[in-house]
């Protein structure tokens with residue numbers, strides 16, 4: 229057992245996982261500003277409906293996390309098959325768009341296949357489609373002009389909210405399937421039975437929403453809830469919790485959004501301070517609806533690339549597990565992206581009217597459907613923007629923080645596009661690092 233004092237800021241999965249992996253090996257203090265564990269991976273119940281902060285599905289790739297989650301959730305886990313689709317040009321086509329153009333208007337199918345063939349001929353070498361390219365160029369070179377125009381450009385502009393030339397493709401990795409030409413051609417002629425992508429099947433708790441994972445992982449961690457970090461004196465290695473005294477630390481683990489962490493640090497060197505405004509992100513409004521009709525869709529989620537729809541994605545929790553809706557009902561999570569400086573007036577009834585009209589326009593809702601539950605959750609930090617200088621800037625910041633025994637981890641701490649499994653692994657890695665330095 230090390231004598232070092234470790235303070236963990238934030239009890240989302242990355243923070244809880246750090247504390248979990250330090251159990252019986254170090255004394256830790258974990259604080260969380262909200263009134264429960266889980267951060268973005270939490271759930272809540274309203275009138276018999278269970279909602280996450282949009283759908284939170286478990287895509288597991290590592291044996292360690294597979295075993296850990298199985299051990300924690302035991303038989304409270306369902307294995308689900310992805311049934312994702314894209315709604316465009318008035319039709320639903322299976323996900324991913326690039327290998328499922330069959331069913332779209334013929335002219336669009338031809339543009340997609342022709343463009344892909346041309347891209348393969350011109351840009352077959354990996355360096356010609358490096359992910360450090362601006363996203364629009366990477367997408368054009370990887371998928372060709374048709375798929376770029378009819379899905380990649382429209383969908384990504386809607387999600388990220390900035391011109392695609394101002395961001396790189398470094399976040400894509402496993403998130404954006406890159407098919408072979410033969411698959412693109414095959415999927416243009418008939419429905420495809422082959423699955424693509426990292427999330428063909430996924431796990432989800434049978435009951436209780438994703439919150440149960442956070443609760444189980446944190447069940448033996450003493451967390452000070454409703455406690456916010458106010459200031460950090462990195463020179464003296466002291467942290468102040470709101471309205472309380474300063475607390476000393478040897479190692480500080482932060483899972484706060486990197487921007488928030490830096491703003492709380494007193495006397496930051498100018499060289500670091502000046503980097504803060506270059507960190508950009510986008511916000512998402514999560515709208516959860518409970519509906520009085522069963523089976524409003526058989527899909528797990530649907531992407532909406534077209535501008536005429538206010539949302540970019542709609543998901544259906546009752547298709548992950550039937551235990552999240554009352555009998556005879558359905559539920560939906562709807563995601564609307566917006567720049568953090570913009571205010572969406574979702575209290576204005578006109579806003580929900582527009583959402584409902586769009587849901588009817590694409591056939592998800594019928595005029596006679598009753599909305600039994602409406603719930604809005606603005607997610608201020610939703611997606612980190614992979615701007616051109618993100619890599620260089622974050623490296624400088626992390627070098628400074630690490631030298632001062634501060635580890636900024638997790639999706640927002642490391643300022644990256646990642647998922648729950650990675651947050652758990654980030655916590656494990658950080659715990660091991662601290663123990664090796666102690």
Ligand SMILES: Cc1cc2nc3c(=O)[nH]c(=O)nc-3n(C[C@H](O)[C@H](O)[C@H](O)COP(=O)(O)OP(=O)(O)OC[C@H]3O[C@@H](n4cnc5c(N)ncnc54)[C@H](O)[C@@H]3O)c2cc1C
Nearest residue numbers: 238240241242261267268284285456457638639646647648
């Ligand atoms: C719209 C959306 C959909 C997603 N869908 C999926 C999915 O399907 N599958 C998947 O695997 N992942 C998904 N993710 C990603 C997943 O939510 C994250 O990777 C993971 O939950 C991040 O955990 P974290 O601990 O790094 O951060 P967080 O969960 O953000 O935890 C940080 C914690 O710090 C606390 N905090 C903030 N400020 C302070 C302060 N001043 N003082 C004290 N505490 C503070 C917060 O309250 C929070 O609890 C999704 C994310 C979003 C935004």
